[in-house]
Amino acid sequence: MLVLTRKLGESIAIDDHIKIVVVQIKGKQVRLGIQAPKETKIHREEVYAAIQDQNKEAAKASVGIAQVSKALKG
Amino acid sequence: MIVKTGRFGQVTIGDEEIIRIPQGVLGFPEYKKFCLVDPGDDTLILWLQSIENPDVAFAVLEPKIFKPEYSAKLSAAELRELKLDNVNQSTVFSILTIPEDITQMSANLKAPLVINLKEQIAKQVVLQENEFTIKYMMFKELKMHLMTMSAQRKAQEKAVQEQAGKIAAVSIKNIPPSLMVKSLQA
Numbered sequence: 054m055l056v057l058t059r060k061l062g063e064s065i066a067i068d069d070h071i072k073i074v075v076v077q078i079k080g081k082q083v084r085l086g087i088q089a090p091k092e093t094k095i096h097r098e099e100v101y102a103a104i105q106d107q108n109k110e111a112a113k114a115s116v117g118i119a120q121v122s123k124a125l126k127g
Numbered sequence: 128m129i130v131k132t133g134r135f136g137q138v139t140i141g142d143e144e145i146i147r148i149p150q151g152v153l154g155f156p157e158y159k160k161f162c163l164v165d166p167g168d169d170t171l172i173l174w175l176q177s178i179e180n181p182d183v184a185f186a187v188l189e190p191k192i193f194k195p196e197y198s199a200k201l202s203a204a205e206l207r208e209l210k211l212d213n214v215n216q217s218t219v220f221s222i223l224t225i226p227e228d229i230t231q232m233s234a235n236l237k238a239p240l241v242i243n244l245k246e247q248i249a250k251q252v253v254l255q256e257n258e259f260t261i262k263y264m265m266f267k268e269l270k271m272h273l274m275t276m277s278a279q280r281k282a283q284e285k286a287v288q289e290q291a292g293k294i295a296a297v298s299i300k301n302i303p304p305s306l307m308v309k310s311l312q313a
Contacts, residue, residue, distance in 0.1 A: 092202040092203050092204065093202075094202060094253065094255060095255070096253060096255075100237070100253065101153065101253065103261055104153045104154070104235065104237065104238045104251075104253065104261055105153045105154030106154070107222075107224060107235055107238075107261045107262065108152055108153050108154040108155065108185070108222060108235075108251075109154050109155075110224050111185050111186065111222050111223060111224040111225075111235070112155070112183050112184065112185055114186060114224065114225045114226075115227070116225055116226075116227060116229060118134070118166045118168055119168075120229060121168075121170060121172065121186075121225060121229055121232075122166075122168040122169070122170050124229040124230065124266075124270075125170050125229075125266075125269060125270050125273055126169070126170065126270075126273055126277070
């Protein structure tokens with residue numbers, strides 16, 4: 054992993070079109086501003102973790118199809 | 128080929144029915160080949176069954192059934208990955224989580240499964256919209272939809288009976304989309 058040190062207001066450029074700026078540093082929190090083309094997907098890492106957890110729960114479904122059908126159509 | 132499944136026993140599928148998910152479903156990167164199984168129970172819920180692991184299957188449902196205004200916006204890169212020109216050429220499914228209390232079932236609107244049925248490739252896409260939840264409660268809406276469908280069908284059957292002797296035309300609305308779906312009743 055590439056590790057860079059930046060001061061408040063400084064930024065990092067990724068490729069030609071992505072810019073990440075350190076907007077605020079407050080205690081243990083860093084606020085970042087991100088400039089990127091509209092089609093670039095930007096998510097907090099937790100979003101992926103939450104989706105993975107949800108998928109694992111979805112795959113665990115132990116109810117029978119007959120029960121689901123009965124609940125929905127009954 | 129014969130696929131062993133935990134939920135449906137053995138299912139026979141053709142090579143053209145295999146749906147490839149090159150990056151896997153999030154949290155399950157090791158499984159890349161799936162098929163869609165229709166248990167034939169008229170609930171509109173299909174199952175995305177892993178061909179590589181009999182115990183991995185996801186209940187999926189088209190979100191427009193319980194949330195008509197829902198739409199998935201894909202980036203150019205995602206469309207390319209799915210070999211699509213636009214999202215209208217694809218089928219969008221939500222992955223459902225069905226707990227013991229079935230009335231608490233939920234759909235993941237934030238990360239739908241987008242399938243290019245022509246090419247048989249799919250991807251779980253994470254949408255940018257913050258208002259889409261990964262746990263959207265939808266039991267009531269689905270139940271309501273099924274009741275409406277069933278009432279319509281009954282009305283139609285009655286109409287057909289009243290036309291006894293004549294050849295009954297089937298409404299185009301009742302012909303399901305040409306999904307590559309494995310019906311267990313086939």
